[in-house]
Amino acid sequence: MSGPHVVIAGGGLAAVRTAQALRDLGHRGRVTLVSEESDEPYDRPPLSKECLLGTRGADDIRLAAPDEYARQDIRLVLGRAVAGLNLCTRTLTLTDGGEIGYDRLVVATGARPRRLPSLPDSGRVHYLRTAADSRRLAGALTAGARVAVIGAGFIGLEVACAARLRGCRVTVVEAAAQPMAPIIGAEPAAWLRRRHSERGLEFRCGTTVDESEERPDALVLFLGDGTVVETDVVVVGVGIVRDTAWLADAGLETHHGLVCDETGRTSAADVFGAGDVVCRHTAGQCRPIGHWTAASDSAAKAAAALLGVPPTDLGEDGFFWSDQADLRLQFAGAASPTATATVVSGDFDSGRFVVHYTDGDRLTGVFAANAPRDFLRGRLALRSAPRQVRT
Numbered sequence: 001m002s003g004p005h006v007v008i009a010g011g012g013l014a015a016v017r018t019a020q021a022l023r024d025l026g027h028r029g030r031v032t033l034v035s036e037e038s039d040e041p042y043d044r045p046p047l048s049k050e051c052l053l054g055t056r057g058a059d060d061i062r063l064a065a066p067d068e069y070a071r072q073d074i075r076l077v078l079g080r081a082v083a084g085l086n087l088c089t090r091t092l093t094l095t096d097g098g099e100i101g102y103d104r105l106v107v108a109t110g111a112r113p114r115r116l117p118s119l120p121d122s123g124r125v126h127y128l129r130t131a132a133d134s135r136r137l138a139g140a141l142t143a144g145a146r147v148a149v150i151g152a153g154f155i156g157l158e159v160a161c162a163a164r165l166r167g168c169r170v171t172v173v174e175a176a177a178q179p180m181a182p183i184i185g186a187e188p189a190a191w192l193r194r195r196h197s198e199r200g201l202e203f204r205c206g207t208t209v210d211e212s213e214e215r216p217d218a219l220v221l222f223l224g225d226g227t228v229v230e231t232d233v234v235v236v237g238v239g240i241v242r243d244t245a246w247l248a249d250a251g252l253e254t255h256h257g258l259v260c261d262e263t264g265r266t267s268a269a270d271v272f273g274a275g276d277v278v279c280r281h282t283a284g285q286c287r288p289i290g291h292w293t294a295a296s297d298s299a300a301k302a303a304a305a306l307l308g309v310p311p312t313d314l315g316e317d318g319f320f321w322s323d324q325a326d327l328r329l330q331f332a333g334a335a336s337p338t339a340t341a342t343v344v345s346g347d348f349d350s351g352r353f354v355v356h357y358t359d360g361d362r363l364t365g366v367f368a369a370n371a372p373r374d375f376l377r378g379r380l381a382l383r384s385a386p387r388q389v390r391t
């Protein structure tokens, strides 16, 4: 074996893609992946979709075939969390007291769901990030159950739709005026609300959960607008937080995440970042990663930077998708609050359309519902337009 020993902290998409990219780029040194989860690395998008509906299980969501790690000589250290880092001795400390030395480190520890302090620590309250979370939630989504989803972002709406399809009575509580409004803008968001309401989701928008009370027969939510929701199951989808205290303690620069440049370099020469844990700082902007494609692309870039290979331009454009019952939503670019949203093909009534966001003459974003081909055309136009990237 020649070449540096690369240790990857984390065991999700970015960690696995980094390891695979290192091998694809010809790295022959040791590669060790350390994950706090005991499960072999798996993909997260199905956790809020097919896994809740029972159409995909653990074996269907692996990020690599079971024999690939051995074939590629990638050592998996599972069920052990990294708790500390010494940049001088190039050593990671694990929560069980063990230590692992590295020549190069890639931090790919992802993120955790943001907790809501107004909710109790109760078996009725669910957060969704891991396969174990998804299994526990699937077990709670029984027909007739009263489910409250807090947060109408893409994960909250996917869970709400899955719960509805399983026969639950679903109320969605959202602080913004409409679901996903901060991302897709007011008019498309108003359409999305109408569409989901027609299929049985009840919305309480423009309000938040101020307080809650656990009773024997229900968890009761008291909302800021004075209304009350009685629930059997509460699912919280109000964003993510990045656990970077151990990185800051080691002396790495952090700010809403592990600060990296476009290629995944951190403030320390031998340490790189990939995936959701990263916040990119370029041209005075702080741009966190929080979606699948950006996480995967950032891993390929970090592997290239680590090996000193020029990065491939992956044309990052902040793309994400979301499957909500019979809707495939796709988005790329950005829709600033002042952008003009224009339907350029299809229409809201048919549930099949593409919206372009423009700022003056400049195309800044594309959003589509059930129109993947037209979305792709818009996405290509976005790539050739002068743009502000959002990931």
Ligand SMILES: Cc1cc2nc3c(=O)[nH]c(=O)nc-3n(C[C@H](O)[C@H](O)[C@H](O)COP(=O)(O)OP(=O)(O)OC[C@H]3O[C@@H](n4cnc5c(N)ncnc54)[C@H](O)[C@@H]3O)c2cc1C
Pocket (backbone or CB within 6 Å): 009, 010, 011, 012, 013, 014, 015, 034, 035, 036, 037, 043, 044, 045, 046, 047, 048, 080, 081, 082, 083, 108, 109, 110, 111, 128, 129, 130, 155, 274, 275, 276, 277, 289, 290, 291, 292, 293, 295, 319, 320, 321, 322, 323
């Ligand atoms: C339910 C759900 C649905 C999603 N759906 C979509 C979608 O439809 N479209 C889309 O574009 N994106 C989607 N995403 C986002 C996408 O899955 C993430 O952007 C992607 O998983 C990020 O990968 P990552 O490897 O950076 O982080 P993660 O997938 O979070 O992986 C991080 C790993 O590191 C481990 N870890 C954390 N801390 C430590 C530590 N201290 N020591 C060791 N290991 C540690 C974690 O346990 C985890 O295994 C979804 C995310 C979720 C949670």
